[in-house]
Amino acid sequence: MVKKIIHAIYDHGVLRPLDPLDEIAENSEVELSIHYPSTQHPMKNVFGILPREDADEMRKIIDEEFEKVNLNEW
DSSP states (O other): OOOOOOOEEEETTEEEESSOOTTSOTTOOOOOOOOOOOOSOTTHHHHTTSOHHHHHHHHHHHHHHHHHHHHHHO
16 A cells, blocks of 8 residues: 555545646545644633533633733733
């Protein structure tokens, strides 16, 4: 099995390679490993395991603490 990194654009449900794939025969079956930037907030995974009320309280505390830090810098 040959491994090669192919960069592609996802457009209307189709992955479109940015470069020609001349070394791959037409109708060949390939294996894909997709890596893409996350569009969700990094804390979503943490908040997602908490009950809604606890997550809201944690967000409130975090916001208050960051506000304190920002006020202390001035």
